[in-house]
Amino acid sequence: MGSVSTTEVNAKQGNLRQAYYDRIAKDHMTPLWEVLGALVPKQPSSPALPTLWRYANLRDQVMEAGRLITAEQAERRVLILENPGLPGQSAITQSLYAGLQLILPGEVAPAHRHTQSALRVVMDGEGAYTAVDGERTTMRRGDFIITPSWTFHDHGNLGDQPVVWLDGLDIPTVRFYDAGFAEHGQSTSQDTVRPEGDALARYGNNMVPVDFYQGPAEPTRVFVYPYARTKESLDQIAAGQPDPHFGHKLRFVNPATGASPMPTIGAFAQRLPAGFETRPYRCTDGTVYVCLEGEAAVAVGDQEWQLQRDDIFVVPSWQSVKFLAKRDTTLFSYSDRPALQSLGLWREARL
Numbered sequence: 001m002g003s004v005s006t007t008e009v010n011a012k013q014g015n016l017r018q019a020y021y022d023r024i025a026k027d028h029m030t031p032l033w034e035v036l037g038a039l040v041p042k043q044p045s046s047p048a049l050p051t052l053w054r055y056a057n058l059r060d061q062v063m064e065a066g067r068l069i070t071a072e073q074a075e076r077r078v079l080i081l082e083n084p085g086l087p088g089q090s091a092i093t094q095s096l097y098a099g100l101q102l103i104l105p106g107e108v109a110p111a112h113r114h115t116q117s118a119l120r121v122v123m124d125g126e127g128a129y130t131a132v133d134g135e136r137t138t139m140r141r142g143d144f145i146i147t148p149s150w151t152f153h154d155h156g157n158l159g160d161q162p163v164v165w166l167d168g169l170d171i172p173t174v175r176f177y178d179a180g181f182a183e184h185g186q187s188t189s190q191d192t193v194r195p196e197g198d199a200l201a202r203y204g205n206n207m208v209p210v211d212f213y214q215g216p217a218e219p220t221r222v223f224v225y226p227y228a229r230t231k232e233s234l235d236q237i238a239a240g241q242p243d244p245h246f247g248h249k250l251r252f253v254n255p256a257t258g259a260s261p262m263p264t265i266g267a268f269a270q271r272l273p274a275g276f277e278t279r280p281y282r283c284t285d286g287t288v289y290v291c292l293e294g295e296a297a298v299a300v301g302d303q304e305w306q307l308q309r310d311d312i313f314v315v316p317s318w319q320s321v322k323f324l325a326k327r328d329t330t331l332f333s334y335s336d337r338p339a340l341q342s343l344g345l346w347r348e349a350r351l
């Protein structure tokens, strides 16, 4: 009797298994042992790629869109910043969306609401407003504005300059949970029911209305965090010692609870003094950064960029990030950190 080699035994066993997999696939079953390692990785390895978008190019491209379609025709005239590792998914990380929106003088973006939560960071131009549930706010550079889940919102440009902002939404998160609802408003622009500044005065000045008690998961009534205030805080704390990993970094909160302004998206503002180099850091919340001021070298995983004013980049989950500021640099960032934290999935490593 000739001996059978191990290779032959393995080949035969492989064929038998494959035939079995093919049979059970017809009944919608598949073997765990073939995918277990990929399902339960030792550490995150996001398909999202570290990516930089230069503002000069973004602006040229969105201005061209301005010649091709009106804001009203488009409903929202936005170029999606799509992660090259997530093609066709309208996603910048697995859980978040980013887009650059343009509104030209005289245009309106009609009122609607949806269960997706949104934030804006104003980048360019003056004279536009966003209205959230009946109150307008004038959009100024660096302002962080939110439209929480299911709040009516519309935009308009009453000035004479194009206005550009970054939109951040939890679109992939809401899609993952199959929880998307949307509807149009009754009119193109909402009727104003409160004067500008009302919400900030009532809820954003270390006080709340006497009979106001907020549920823990409710979004904040403060829907604009003016850059003037953010900058004032950063300027002040920058007189002190920077944290080795963060420089001077603050997170935006719902002032009534201390929680994130919205449950699915967290936002941060950060100052890196000229010449300061951060130690490498990573965390499980994939993060989108905007360079509001300054100039810095940034290393994300194996990528390195010379960051200029208004450039946008993404740090996927568990990729290390490290900065070297060439000048005093101010960064805005947003991520899914509050969602991960409330699910017990947030981790960080200070390297």
Ligand code: 1HN
Binding pocket: 076, 078, 099, 101, 109, 114, 116, 118, 153, 155, 167, 169, 171
């Ligand atoms: C949206 O409502 C806005 O209100 C911007 O400006 C981008 C992307 C997808 C879905 C809704 C806005 C959006 C969006």
